[in-house]
Amino acid sequence: MTSTLPDTPLLVLRQIRKRFGATVALDGVDLSVRAGEVVALMGANGAGKSTLVKIIAGASQADEGELLWAGVPTVFDSPRAALQAGVATVHQQTSQLGVPGLSVAENLLLGRLCSARSAVLISPAHIQQQAAAIAGDIAPDLPLHADFADLTTAQRQLMALARALHEQARLIIFDEPTASLSQAESVRLFAMIERLKAAGIAILYVSHRLADLRRIADRAVVLRNGRVAGTFAAPLDLDAAVRALVGSTLPTRPAKNVDVVRGAVPRLALKQIQLRPDSTPFDLNLHAGEVIALTGNLGAGKTSLLQALFGLQRWHAGRVLLDGKNWQPRHCADAIDAGVFMAGEDRWRSSFLPVDSLGARLADLIALPHLRRLFGSGWIKPGQLDETAQLWINRLGIRCQGPNDTPDLLSGGNQQKVVLARWQSQPSRVLLLDEPFQGVDVGARHDLVASIRAASDTAVLIATSDLDEALEVADRVLIMDQHTLHDPGQHADAGSLIEHLEHLERFALGITATPRAATPAPLTESVL
Amino acid sequence: MTSQSATLPLAPSAVKSPRRSALERLRRYALFGVLALLIIGFSSAEPAFIQPANLLSILQGTSVDALLGLAVTVALIAGGFDLSIGATAATALIASSYAMVVWQWGALPTLVFGLFSGVLIGLFNALLVVRLRIPDLLATLATMFLLGGLQLIPTGGQSISSGLMLRDGSSATGVFAPAFLALGRARLLGIPVPVLVVGVLALVIWALMERTRWGRVFYATGGNEEAARLAGAPTTRYRTTAYVISGALAALGGLIIAARVGRGDVSGGSSLLLDSVGATLIGFAVLDARRPNVLGTLVGAIFVGVLLNGLTMLNVPFYTQDFVKGLVLVAALGLTFGLGRARR
The missing domain is CATH 3.40.50.300 (P-loop containing nucleotide triphosphate hydrolases)
Incomplete structure (x- = not known):
């Protein structure tokens, strides 16, 4: 299936740079993935993982740097170009994996149905038959008649995989695939990835979950602030990887609360x-x-x-x-x-x-459940909201410009801090x-x-x-x-x-x- | 109406470039700027335009649109579109006329009756949308049809004024009470009563929505009902209240029309609906709010009023009015959403 020499990596990125306004998202990233290799891409939120993935998948273009596909300098100027070359993405947001309202069979054939060369009239029986062939042995239990909207996350990913394989994908990017999978489903996904790997498909696996990476990655590349902070080969030294990720030594696990009064009435x-x-x-x-x-x-x-x-x-x-x-x-x-x-x-x-709603600022979001206790008279005092918010921004180390920010400007971790601040502020x-x-x-x-x-x-x-x-x-x-x-x-x-x-x-x-x-x-x- | 922007992986930019913030400021005040230009332009072309009398007549002309716009705004803030606004106003108009002309009620009971009809319609909308969970657009569209038909039934489709021929062959003898007509025609300190009424109500609703905790909950309910509920807000109560306020405001608009015209003309109220929704949507662009907001709706209604008054003075044909309104709406929405998107 692959015509490249075994020692030519399928994908090579050299000195990729990308800026968004004043923000440098990627600052000279090198990365290579070989056929039959699982490379884990790690990094904190805002480290540049998603930007890098978008560039590989053609959804975004690098400002500088070179992308070699099977040894040939290439620019994927659209997702379609990347797809045609053989780059498939299993997105984190599973709603992007298919079209709700269409059946699984129709979704499996979507690429073909949307193509200009497709026949105008296609019988439902034909669609079923073709879809079954595409689902093949990678996803034999997929309910072909079901609406895409009714599928579980795991099933949606499976569907996307089957489609990717049918479209001759040579590199499959998994973006946080286990984020909403159960343990059992994750185990099945890992087994699937092992099979893809054995079939010579290159895999770029983006995840926060250290346990995942330990189980499947041949190599881990850690990004921090848009640069490669470290590359680790299997067996992964997780502590070292995490140190590279956060840029400092890990605090030790907090000591257990031993002084909890066991005799007292439980809360x-x-x-x-x-x-x-x-x-x-x-x-x-x-x-x-x-x-x-x-x-x-x-x-x-x-x-x-x-x-x-x-x-x-x-x-x-x-x-x-x-x-x-x-x-x-x-x-x-x-x-x-x-x-x-x-x-x-x-x-x-x-x-x-x-x-854009009134009350979408961090200060308002933090106070939302407590408004009645805070402002009994009914009148909101914005100054008081901002003060509380600033206190929690400092206490939890929320990285933002201030209480007026909206959460979409924050990374995932900082968004979660805002949620915690809401419930700890009272x-x-x-x-x-x-x-x-x-x-x-x-x-x-x-x-x-x-x-x-x-x-x-x-x-x-x-x-x-x-x-x-x-x-x-x-x-x-x-x-x-x-x-x-x-x-x-x-x-x-x-x-x-x-x-x-x-x-x-x-x-x-x-x-x-x-x-x-x-x-x-x-x-x-x-x-x- | 719950559009959630996905979390982009971009790190928040620490410094905003000065060019971008200039553009932002431009968008913030664009509508005010255009309004000022319009007023200057119209005044220089036709000096009568800037006369206080004309300006007051513009305000008086826009007061009903503004009031109905407020009704749309309140419903929209709580997350529900209300398409029955125009029909509610028309129903209150007919109800009050009928009460005075046929039942010979006085001004005050008529006023209460008219407002009560609006409250009732609001409760009915809430029943459909909040309890039965019919999508808001469909439910209020159905209400609109229902009301459009309902108001034809008592009089068989005739306009209501003294001397109305009743079913039994006699004619109605009641008249519009002067105190009622004052609601649409009188002036206080030289300012038309409808303008005062709208001004006071707008101030009250603005304060409620922008400055109190209840306002926050209205917005939260409309923005993300689940999040509001998980924060402990009784969201069904808030959504119901919003429809009731909206119905009452629309009914008041109908009463003002009845008082101004002094006759109960049957109509579906669809032009009222379109104008008030237009004012609300133009209001999205005011101060770059991108959400239904009281001040914006008011400015939107005045903007359209100034534009139409000026064009009429310049002898631009009457039949182009709707086209001009549409143009303004498209421009305002383009400004809000098209250019605004670049910010995120």
Whole structure:
């Protein structure tokens, strides 16, 4: 399939430079990818990863520098040109992977349907047949009749992959592919990447997730401030890579809070909580000053638990005590009044306003849930908003020009700091954080973790599907599965947790391979 | 209406180039600049234009459009388009005329009745959009049709004035009360009452939307309802309130027309709708707000009023008016969205 000599890299970038106004996004980047190689591209938000990816995929052009494709100097002046040469991208935003409203089969054939040489009339049967051929053995279970809009993230990526392979892709760029995949789905994706690699396809893998990179990358290239800060060959020295990423030595993992008063009344006590009629009841005690992380597969019930405690949904049975008193919020206003705060997943959907709206400034966003307490008379005092915002900008190290910025001007990590500032700017009893580190670079994550752990009078419950994150932030890591909670033990270290998770993972994989009724009960017990 | 700009990977530029900020300033004040040019141009071509009497008549002429524009603005701020604005005004016009001419009500009960009809229509819109979750454009379009037909039923499509022939063959004997007519015709300290009413209401709504926490929640609800809800805001209550305010303002607009004309003419109110939506959208360009805003709507309505008055004075044919309005709207939207996009 590849006509290049084995030692000519498929893609070589030399001294790529790109400026946006006063900002230098890329400042002389070199990069090469060979056929059959997985190169990881790492870097904090704003380091230039996405710009680089856009240049390779033809969506943007370099100001200076050279791009060699199979040894030939080339300029991809449009995404179509890159695609025709064999560069396919699996985007982070899966909505860019296909057209909602069309079936999967039609989406698979989209390239051909849009081509000028396509026949005017194509029968549905023909489309199905062709689509099945394209899905081939890479995605045999793809529901061809389903609407693209109804697919899961993993299925959308699979569809994009099948299409890329059909269009003779020679380089596939994965942009944060596991950002919204469950552990089990990620495992399947990695297996897929191994197969692509074996077939001689070059892979550029962009991710924050260190665990991902350790598993699949042959080489990692770290970008910082638009330059290559380091290149690491497998086996990856993660600490060194992270040091290159943040540009300094890592702070050591924060010491565990050992002085939590175990004897006192827990801040939050869950008693025989059953999230669903068919799920096993569980208990949980959460003390003030304690940070507990919930991890587990997507759909395991982490978000459901957080939402129930915040009043967005009801639990099926059981009791919750907040500082020893019965707690049953009817809606989130109740929870906020009682000092139970939640920062939802996906900050743009759950926390921010469109940038032109009144109240889209950082200062306004931080104060939004607290307006009634701050301004009882009704009149807003902008000066007070700005003061609070400036305080938190300094405290969390939010990189911005000031309280008047809108969040779209900030990197992902700094956006997340704004969300945390919102919920920390007023005293809270319980802080619920749903995937607070999504799209957050390592440097910003340390700042967030430090601030979360510094709150001594708040009980914090964090849902995250990333084990690294869970271990970094929490005093205790609990595993959620099938809407119930498993405690792997007080002193679980990373090794035993991974073992535990892999058990569950295998279990989840088994479930999808066999019918749903296949005796899950005994397995759960063996896990426990 | 929830357009979220994706997070671009560009690092925020620490320094804005002076050229860009000059362009930004130009866009901010462009509409005011053009307005000033228009006034200077019209005054030099036709000195009568700048006479206080003419300026007041411009304001009086635009007061209903401005009021309905405020109604559209309030609904839009809370995230719902209200296409039934014009029809609501027309319905209140008919309702008040009918109350006075046929039922022989006095000024005050009529006024309350007219406003109440607007509130009711607002609640009906809220029922459709907020409770039944019909998309706002479709629901309020349906309301518009409904009201357009409803107002024909009591009189069989006739205009309402004294001597109206009723179903039973008798004729209506009621008259428009002078106190009611004053709402559209009287002057206070030389300023027409409708202008005063609109001025006061605009100030109140501006303060509510821009300066109070309730305003923040209205905007948050319209911008990202889920985010507002997760911040603890009772968003359905806010959206309902917005439709009710919008309906009441539109009804007041209808009452002012009835008081000015002194007759209850049936109409679908579609030209009222288009003019008020136009004022609101032109308002997006004022101070580069790019969102529905009270000040902008007011300026938008005045802008159109000045333009049409001036052109009429210069003997530009009446039938070109709509074309001119369309031109202004396209230019304002181009300014707001086309050139504005470069900023992000």
